[in-house]
Amino acid sequence: MSTLSTVIAFILLFGALVFFHELGHFLFAKKAGILCREFAIGFGPKVFAFKKNETVYTIRLLPLGGYVRMAGEDPELIELKPGLRVGLILDENEVVQKIIINQKSKYPNARIVEIERADIEKDLFIQGIEEEEDERSKVYKVDPKAVLVDNGIESQIAPLDRQFASKSLLARTLTIFAGPLFNFLLAVVVYIIIGLLQGVPSDEAKLGVITEDGAAIEAGLQEGDIVHSIDGEKVTKWAEIVEIVRDNPGETLTFQVERNGDVLDVDVVPNDVEGQGKIGVYAPMDKSFVDAIAYGFTETWFWIKTIFIILGDLVTGGFTIDALGGPVAIYASTEMVAESGIFNLLRWGAMLSVNLGIMNLLPIPALDGGRLTFFAIEALRGKPVSKEKEGFVHLIGFSLLMLLMILVTWNDIQRFFLK
Incomplete structure (x- = not known):
């Protein structure tokens, strides 16, 4: 198999796993009413992007992950402080549709207002004095889907009821759990397809x-x-x-x-x-629909149990860190599996999907399991852990995770390229 074919197979395979993982987060977030600013496959610079409704869909340069950027998870946009001069684009009912921070000259129809008070999260209003009018203060109602324009970049505002943190504990838990869940469902579907096309061992x-x-x-x-x-x-x-x-x-x-x-x-x-x-x-192979459905669930369950056994051996010392594989190992294995046929490649992808789902459910800070752990603590104590403390734990966890990835990747390089 050529290097180019292997690279394409790896990108498509890993991209599919990440896509379905993030799709789980995305669909449950939308169902909960959370504003999803971006649905990204990959990290780093944008390669491709388009916007539909409220969300920007992007493919980024490094195909090693992805994310759904939900409102409220990061500091919200720009604070409209008193004394700030902004341009307002109003609809026919005098409701603010756009708030222009810079480059107001590019919007000749905008009303230039010096802000006295503003709230674009809860009460949704801007109070200020309009230029070229009398000195009387005026209150403008802000549309819940109004857009902030800063140096030509548009970002939709996020009222509190559209932010992740404002949702119920159950809604937040389901939104985070949905990512790994969709990885398990993807594996089930792939094994069902294999069962229908190739048959189920009888x-x-x-x-x-x-x-x-x-x-x-x-x-x-x-x-x-x-x-x-x-x-x-x-x-x-x-x-x-x-x-x-x-x-x-x-x-x-x-x-x-x-x-x-x-x-x-x-x-x-x-x-x-x-x-x-x-x-x-x-x-012998059986291609019946019922057997294919059963095969999808039983094979997925088999790999869930197998991966947990391996994790248990890792904890007890029966499985060493040198045996772990990272992206390089997955790439090398994908090349070998792809050469053995499409059905083996599908099986490999389904197993990786199960693995991705389980890894994300482990109580490791910065991963889905780490966030679910904080939700469990919130349920027990009746109130959430402060954002500062949770953020610090996730930062430490992410740093250790990156260190582990570097170590595993170096082991992979030595194993496959420096023999």
Whole structure:
């Protein structure tokens, strides 16, 4: 696989995982009435951007994450202090639609007002004295969707009821939890698609795809043959066929199979592969809709349990940090998996999606799990932790996370490129 193809596969794969993660945050935030200023895939400089309704959708240069910038999570825009001269664009009802901070000359229809008092979060008004009028103070009502214009850059104001912090504890918790949840749902959907297109492994005593260079095709076995017995021993499950073949490398086995209503005896000599018998047959596949749905959930649950077991080994010392992989390892693995076919690439993506969801649920500051931990503390004590304390913890956590990422990335570079 060429380097360019690997890069494209990696960007598309990782971008899809991040997109669905952020989509979960975004949809639940919108449902809660939170103003979402930006939906971003990637970090760093903008590569592509467009605005629809209240949100700017951006693709940024570094495809290693993403975010939904919600109102109230950062300091809100510009404070309108007394004495500040602004331009106001009003509608036909004298309600403020735009507040121009700089470059007022570019808006000839704006009313220039010197602010006496202003509140664009709660009461939504601006009180001030208009130029070229008498010295009487006037109060202007501000539209809840009014826009601040600063040096040509427009930003919608965020009344308190549109800010993240103003929402109920349940709404905030669901908004943050939705990101990992969508990663799990993505994995379920991908496994269902695999089940529908490729089929779900079945435990029937039936032969699946026959390889072109195995003992089965040499003996004359065919895909779809139903196996009744092997050397006179009755079999009813695929696992039983595998066990008998595995335990008899190099030995002649007589398969009694049913094919198109006829019963045939076929002698097969399993190849000896590192002491185990192999005949070159895959498990039968079932493409039923019900089995595909079940496969989506069971496979996702399998990986959730597996990843938690690995995390437990990491804590107890059974799994070392040197074995962890970062973006470089994911890139290298994606190249190998992509070469083995689209279905394996889909499985790899689904497993990574589960992994991303779990990692974000861990109680690590700066990640979703860290924020959910603070929400749990808020529920127990009846009031939120101060923004200053929470922000400090997230800053420390983010710094340690970046340090870990640097360490893991360096391990990856040594493992894959400095051998």
